[in-house]
Amino acid sequence: MGSGLAVFYVGTTLAYTLAAVAHLMLFYRRWDRLTRELTRCAWILHTGALALLVLRTGRFPAYTIPEAAVFLTWLLVGLYLVYDWRSRNLGAGVFLLPVIFLLLVAGAGLPRAVPASAPGPAPPVPVAIVAGHALVALFALGCSVGAFVAGAMYLLLEWQLRRKAMGPLSYRLPSLEGLDLWGHRCVAAGFTLLTLAMVSGSLFAGRLWGHAGWALDAKLLWTLLTWGLYAGYLAVRRYRGWGGRQAAWWSILGFLSAAANYLVINRFASDWHRFDL
């Protein structure tokens, strides 16, 4: 990363730290305006960082993990800000912002050198297919974050309702039913996208890496595990009708698994599945 980009990046991360802390304070205080403004400022910095990144690399920001992290978090916070603008409700951010912070820090905490030019993948596979695969997988992760936020909010609100300890935040969280529904939608969409990513990947993996052992790559095995978790969630939903606490826990597990795959497994344990082709 260039120095200008680094400044933006660090600024964005710091701004999100503040925004996340402000959101967590919503448990106790109603500092809405402060929280909202902080988040907006952070997002504006974030937009700057993303724009600079795209200008510098001259390509769609999904080629390396840091790029993907910056892009995905930008998209998620953008969606959240639109939601808050429409409905004046910061409840979701209480869980979203800390996740954004983690994704940003972990996603680019150990930045890899961005290749000077943007080398496409090896000739046998068209760039568009690889990019499409990466993008679908990235959106699947986005859905996973959404499901996590809904699940975490569900567990918090359920706990408060059961403990009969409704705090200032409780009245702003959506209903349990709504959270259950949105969690389900996120998982269903994420599961579909993940399946698409796996199918599209397996179509060109053999040709790209040129050997048959690719299926045993740690990243791909872990993806299978994540896929299984989400399949489990959907099965629970289908069987029980109402997802409830159990489904919320599943969606949290699913997110942890997906995040670990992106941030840890892919970086340190994968032999073949490299972003920076």
Added chain:
Amino acid sequence: MHLIALGMNHRTAPVELRERLAFSAPELPAALTRLAALDEVAEVVLLSTCNRTEVYATVTAPAQAAARLAATLAELRGLPAEAITPFLYRHEELEAVRHLFRVAAGLDSMVLGETQILGQVRDAYRQAAETGVVGKYMHHLMHQALAAAKRAHTETAISEMPVSVPYAAVELAKKLFQSLQGRTVLCIGAGEMAELTVRHLVAAGVGQILVANRTLERAEKLAGAFGGRAIPLEAVPGALQEVDVVISSTGAEGYLLTREMVERALRARRGRPIFLFDIAVPRDVDPAVGELEGAFLYNIDDLEQVVAQNLQERAREAVRAEAIVAEEVERFQAWLNTQAVVPTIRQLREKADRIRQAELQRALGRLPNLSDRERKVIEALTVAIVNKILNDPTQELKRLAEDGGRGEARAAAALVARLFRLEPARADDPAVAAADRALRASWGRPEDCPVAGRRRTGAAAEPEALPAPGDG
């Protein structure tokens, strides 16, 4: 011109008196007209709710006006003035503004932070405006009061959390269900609190109401009131599976709903949750029901505790709401201060425009061969020059008024009037009269209310021609 607030509320007057002094909406226009007809009164708004009757008025002599307003109020209600005066409070000027803002924000209400009063203030204002007893000052005051109240409600949580048992039950149910539309409510027993809770739920849009009672007659009566259906007590366990919210308030000993019954119902509902409010003492629902995953059980103590917590929270938020009110009062004062310079600014602009027009016509008269485009350019030039020259003094005068208070603003306005030889305002000009009224609606004594420009120039407004450049 002074602002006064005169009235009584739940703290100063007993309910018997408040009832007698209350005005219903159809009675308001006549009452407003009577009050506005008093010599001392210029504008008036009458706010009447079950907890308060208040008059806001701009008047010339506060003490006298207050006495006559009180006497008129009493007379309108067929009471002797002495019957109400001991219960009245009176606020003047900024204190009256603050009082109105606090009332509108629900900070002066019996239930702290309630929002109904906001609508009532709006209605009172609308009534007064329609009756034609509201001028520029009162318009602005009322708009600011409504804005201040809205700010207090959106920026703090004073109105957010339910502070009555039935309302708390509705809000809790809303935390479980995305919407209450089309939900089925089962009411077991027909106590007063249960009825009130059902009423709230109906208002929130629930679909079907089932009522079960030991005496079917009473159940049918209550069910009839809400368009619901009465069922015998024995049918309750079977009905549970189609029910989303249960309100139980029988006088029965022992548990009417056991864990097994609810568990069976939940299974039949495929896990869809159920909210049970057990407001009976002794309790109707086995506490073990609350351990089931899809069942949320609140008894009367739980509900009371939620309400107590919320009241505490509201009190804490009220401190912040008071700060917002203080800010808004300050804003209002700043507006009021600028009103002292508004007529001067208007006169200044008018005079400059008269001069501009005259000079423009003269110059164009000497240049008969200009094209349309050229004429437009020259005209635009004159407009631009006048605007640019006047912009700074106008802004500065306004800023001075906002920051420096009325005395300074008036002095500055007078100086500007003198420097530019501005015409004193003519009282019969309606536009001038309106501005003048705003000017006089001040905190100051009415006698030291000079209209901008003490020096009278000639009566005819002959625009002074400035020497045009190159006009030699």
